Amino acid sequence: MGVVNGKELIDRLNQLKTEIWFDGEKVAGNLSEHSAFKGLLQTKASLYDLQCQPELKEQMTFISPSTGERVGLSYLQPKTKEDLLKRRKMIEQWARHTGGLMGRSPDYLNSVLMSFASSAELLTGRENCFPEHIRSLYELACEKDLSFTYTFITPQVNRSQIYSEDANEPISAQIVDRNEQGLIIKGARLLATQGGLTDEVLVFHAPKLFFQSNEAFAFSIPSDTKGLKFICRESFLNSESRFDHPLSSQYEEMDSVIVFDHVLVPWDRVFFYDNIKAANDFLKKSSFSPFAVHQAVTRQTIKTEFILGVAELLVQTINVSEYQHIQEKLSEIMIGLETMKALLEKSENDAQLDEWGSMRPSLIPLQAASNVFPRIYPRFTEIIQLIGASGMVSLPTEKAFQSAIRKDLDQYLQAANKTAVDRTKLFRLAWDLTMSSFGTRQTHYERYFFGDPIRLASEFYKDYPKDDYVKAINRWLQSE
Amino acid sequence: MGVVNGKELIDRLNQLKTEIWFDGEKVAGNLSEHSAFKGLLQTKASLYDLQCQPELKEQMTFISPSTGERVGLSYLQPKTKEDLLKRRKMIEQWARHTGGLMGRSPDYLNSVLMSFASSAELLTGRENCFPEHIRSLYELACEKDLSFTYTFITPQVNRSQIYSEDANEPISAQIVDRNEQGLIIKGARLLATQGGLTDEVLVFHAPKLFFQSNEAFAFSIPSDTKGLKFICRESFLNSESRFDHPLSSQYEEMDSVIVFDHVLVPWDRVFFYDNIKAANDFLKKSSFSPFAVHQAVTRQTIKTEFILGVAELLVQTINVSEYQHIQEKLSEIMIGLETMKALLEKSENDAQLDEWGSMRPSLIPLQAASNVFPRIYPRFTEIIQLIGASGMVSLPTEKAFQSAIRKDLDQYLQAANKTAVDRTKLFRLAWDLTMSSFGTRQTHYERYFFGDPIRLASEFYKDYPKDDYVKAINRWLQSE
């Protein structure tokens, strides 16, 4: 079968009987018609449609070597730098379609699954490890163009370094039993973006200091697996007016808490379990990080282009480009954009084949980018607010423009180079990007995309190849 | 009559026939029952009730020397440092009641009007100036406990320094005619907080470089004056659940564009007109700045206490106080709080009688505080987000807690020192304070409260008494 179009995806999701709770009610009926999910699913559908457009076919798909069918390019295991570049172009294409605002566009998790499959060999012959399950899920995903989410953040009960849970009443999802059919999971995960709105959920654990063996697992199960519940937060979409909420009406992805109520994970979906060493190794040594971060950094680069476009259009609209502090603020965004582009490109230039034949982008420049973006993105949203200034506050709604008051709005809200309507559309975009509940959640999302910024910096320090520089100084000191 | 209670205020506002446009519709019926205004008006009513509580009477009111009635203390013209301190205690009382989150609590504009009246003498004998109109409005306001808003931000058509408007089709509100009854005003103002939700609107102009004489006016008129229209932005209150939106359900103040459609301002409400020199002098030399900034800095200090409380309670709730970077972040808030308190206190210690007998707080420390707060407040909201981290994202709603899913929530969202419900309430507070549309508007509001931060810094530089320090260096250089 291979790639599906938007309608096929939506139909499939509507048929799942996923247990989703929204504002105290169990969601019934078609997901795609639920007001909280409609905009997102339409946008996702439009992404799937893109890969079926004849003129984009070459760019967005490839012929599966195993089935001969066209498969989404995000599933491509790159063997050459050209493959890697093709992957980037595909990611850019999807990211441009959404201004980089859909954090969990399908290519992200497809890339994760691809990386798992490419590195499955790593698990061969190890206790409680099933590399073949990863590979067969990968084949299935390619074949059906499955969509995924994943989850790895544990509930935030107590963040003290010395805290450990009561084993009898698990809070963080863990293995509480196993039987012939598979593992039994009980507990919760704090956060899954698009939780419940995908075909499958990938579940594993971020490496941590005190890893318990009942948490050392990885698997993927269908969203409508029995006992699996998705509890949504409030929706950040306040009305369906695209005029009023240009971004949230399309890109509000929803986050949910995932509860595992004695969920049975069938053996053929288990990647590994009860093997701390394998769990740590797999996350650290597989191509997971290089490919996941490569996708993310590409998307964030496109998002920075979007940010720059909005910022400069604001500047032109209210005619403030002559102010030196405005120029300085815009130059900050430009420097950020060039930095992201250069680091991304360097990761591709320095890509190398790993031991299993995948062309991995170099991780060091990607790690640099993943330390940079969480710092610059919040600043860029601040810059947009500072340019918009008082204009960000009193923005009339679509209905106001349709009412008797329109003449006043047309006169008093016009801009140097835009009508009142167009100016308002632009400012509402700027507002939805940086100040609406949707916008601030985007900022928070980017700030934490790669994990706790402080931990990220520590890891980068530890991973960084610094010996040569230290040796050079020791030599220099000796040569005195 | 003197002070009114909450009910009296609400009744009076409901009786006005103010023309307010909300989401394309002209508001009809009682303001206090409109979903967008209800929460705010209840909160305002509770403030007015406070000043009628017997145990607070002494603190919140004074006996008018002209009428012998109890009048709101925000109208008190301070003659001594004790008076000034009484004013501060009154401001703190009201600010504590709202966590400092109501930017336009009644005392702010009452203080402005008081400062105008206290300095009215400045206008005596000058062309087109009517100090007696200011004084009589002040008496009226005391007598009836009138509530006010004001407006001085011009439409943001074109912010280029060399732009000037087409005189035939005024955009910025200006005098287009005058007759026996008064001045005729046409044009708009970009932004009035609580616009339409007060008894009166105070209208004047911030000093600017190229001041035209038809903009050089000041007056106050009832909100329901003919031709006056208030066009609201979208409401940032998404539901009336106090659990879900603890702050916006109470403190969402609304902002509106004000349109003057050939509004007649009766002569007895005109403070001055067509006198650029007087307009500039009045804003610069009256006690407007000292008293307005004194109120604002007091409120912001209380708001910083609120912020600190929220931040520390988050720290305790998820038990992260042992982390050194958390300690550093909290210490930032504490330093900010101590700085605000110290500057405020210094402004009172250094207060001096002005030439018209008012005990003015010293402006320099207040200016310092008004340069500091717009920088630290956004940072403090960021700190709260950084403490809350992933916990800020998946917050269940009130209805979720009332549903079948509650047991799961109770188990998985509990915190080290709080139940799931209490933890969620706290995190929703943190979210509404810093990440909801309401919260970001608060941040924007504080960032611009005293005007453009760049202009503020320039003014502070120019106003600052620096000669002695320069002379000391010149002497030092000579002594070499």
Place this chain on the structure above:
Amino acid sequence: MGVVNGKELIDRLNQLKTEIWFDGEKVAGNLSEHSAFKGLLQTKASLYDLQCQPELKEQMTFISPSTGERVGLSYLQPKTKEDLLKRRKMIEQWARHTGGLMGRSPDYLNSVLMSFASSAELLTGRENCFPEHIRSLYELACEKDLSFTYTFITPQVNRSQIYSEDANEPISAQIVDRNEQGLIIKGARLLATQGGLTDEVLVFHAPKLFFQSNEAFAFSIPSDTKGLKFICRESFLNSESRFDHPLSSQYEEMDSVIVFDHVLVPWDRVFFYDNIKAANDFLKKSSFSPFAVHQAVTRQTIKTEFILGVAELLVQTINVSEYQHIQEKLSEIMIGLETMKALLEKSENDAQLDEWGSMRPSLIPLQAASNVFPRIYPRFTEIIQLIGASGMVSLPTEKAFQSAIRKDLDQYLQAANKTAVDRTKLFRLAWDLTMSSFGTRQTHYERYFFGDPIRLASEFYKDYPKDDYVKAINRWLQSE
């Protein structure tokens, strides 16, 4: 006897046989004639002369209640807020004389000793504690106007948290023996400013996590005690030309490593020993911090005035006050100055009598100031460099102005409002303040004056009275 003048001080120091090592040589001859110490000692002498000037006598001295003689006011134990204010005025007087650039002006350590004596009661009746020795040293110091330095930074061998020293070969100074005469101390201290250039050295230990009992001591001994060696760093004074090095020629204080080579500390100079609890208590509960920090914050405030004067004079000299970014930079310094002043004043307003009758300034605002200054001071030096820009680089020397090239210099280095000579003097001052080895040592000194900034922030967080703010939020949440 009481206060001494400059000459008396110098004569006394010259008579000591202190063992000082400078650039590989044991210093011989009069200290006051040694090129590395001459400038400093002259400046110190001028400070002592100040307190003997008839017109400053009242301000700089008080009549000792025990001897009836005039004693330096820095020794005054304040009993009232007026006393505290007198102390501040005295500190300001001395600080103004040196632009706040002498970190160890005599009042600093005199204040420390006064605080020890005022709190000596704290040690009464505790094991190995001799409060009477503190009091008698204090009386002696008053009587003779002794000068002090102190030292508490341990050698930086290994800063790992889990490191502990080899006890057989002590590195950090500690008690290695005791006999009838007193304690025997062996080991070193990393850093003593003006080490060897004062009458006495005060030795104690900063509280730390793993305190060993052989480090839990405090005492004071004459600088020329047998076995005590002061090893100087290189001098930062490059020439004696006051034109070329306006600051280092006067204020270069020298730092030294102190070696204790089996130094005998006579019992009557021991304050306490071998009592960890007393050592911790004394530093924490005595009035040491309030009075030491009060002196330091006062001096730093005066230094900020000096910085502001230099910055603004540079601005005027090259005529850049119209630039908005210059205005912003200057306003930063002004805000810093106001903040320091306000916090200092608040610490005095909130002063309270302690249990032993001393009027202690409130520590919280002083701690805030001591967290603020190490952050703003380095920024202020950067601002001065940014104003000076290219002008900071090619500064001619005094001799150049005395040579045939002078005419060129006069023409090409003139400034808008200064002759070439005066412009050069100003820029050399700016350079010596921020870019010479002397200047960067000043910056480093202020950055670490109160200790490691990260530790300071943690302590401030822990000490801060935050309960009321947390309770207020809990109440607010309950009231929902």
Place this chain on the structure above:
Amino acid sequence: MGVVNGKELIDRLNQLKTEIWFDGEKVAGNLSEHSAFKGLLQTKASLYDLQCQPELKEQMTFISPSTGERVGLSYLQPKTKEDLLKRRKMIEQWARHTGGLMGRSPDYLNSVLMSFASSAELLTGRENCFPEHIRSLYELACEKDLSFTYTFITPQVNRSQIYSEDANEPISAQIVDRNEQGLIIKGARLLATQGGLTDEVLVFHAPKLFFQSNEAFAFSIPSDTKGLKFICRESFLNSESRFDHPLSSQYEEMDSVIVFDHVLVPWDRVFFYDNIKAANDFLKKSSFSPFAVHQAVTRQTIKTEFILGVAELLVQTINVSEYQHIQEKLSEIMIGLETMKALLEKSENDAQLDEWGSMRPSLIPLQAASNVFPRIYPRFTEIIQLIGASGMVSLPTEKAFQSAIRKDLDQYLQAANKTAVDRTKLFRLAWDLTMSSFGTRQTHYERYFFGDPIRLASEFYKDYPKDDYVKAINRWLQSE
């Protein structure tokens, strides 16, 4: 002839009769033996020697197509990306030899001259322009391996935007006359690094707002041209001990004011004059910026490697790598290094042939880097100071280690992984890099290397190709 070695260079410089003033005296005798210039000239000689080493010949030189001789590779006009890469490797080689600390290593100005020659065609046929003079100087420079400095900063008399000079007494160097032999120049330039210590001085003008035609010139003349005077600042080398001053003893480059006392510039050395349009065009459209910035960014990248080596070696030496804030600080340097490398590489990847056949590196990423480095370099020096902490203050001298006190130093100044001598050498390096007069001048130099940071940001904003991003947003808004 082609490349010269160190001795040849030194001999040639010694033979020039350049008029240099140092500390009020006209320098006599061999430059290479003058204490202020000796270290620098030895280091420069060692760079010239490098290009004569057989094993580096290929890397450091190329065969001149016009003479068939080996010429320094910094003179190579790149025609391909390979050429560009060869240039970068050569720059790196020289930069590594000096830790990137020699701002004016010969390749910098050689690259500038090469860029001028490569773009000389731009001047063909324009009034008062002599492209052939540029080309013949370039040939001469290749042939003789000439060394250059340049100068373009005008005296800082008055930086007000509206200031203009008195024409009768020129301050900024300008054409005051011309005759058959050439132009007569009178006036000064504020700053030339290594002024007087090179064969030639290149003189031109940075583009500015109000350009006068008598300043619109460019030429190069020998340093010992009659009437040319170099007035040095004080030397930042305090002793010749490499132990005590590891960097300044080798890399102190000296800066000087240049005075033109009716200097005759022969016609055959004039590139253009009295043509404002040509002057602006030449700086803006020639390959000057791409090649000059490419050299600088390469050198700065190597310098960042040096910084990282020093920082990490400090961390290891006092064993503080476990501290999270230390890890964060080091990661900052690492991110900076990766960013510089990536931008540099991108400029090469995106290089394009210009209309005159030169393979120009892309300017946009280089501009980004030149906005980034002046911000991160000062921060990196601060980080080194923060790691070194108290250890930066009391550093003994070489002579101290040779004295009787050595045993104490060995014991008390040892480090976790270094002897006292080695620890001291490292700390002195760290100090000389960041805190000595030499070190702060380096910081200032990098901060201003590409010009005023504020102007740089404005230019980057203006030059940046932003239209596509704005159009994308306009399209996005239309598609709503």
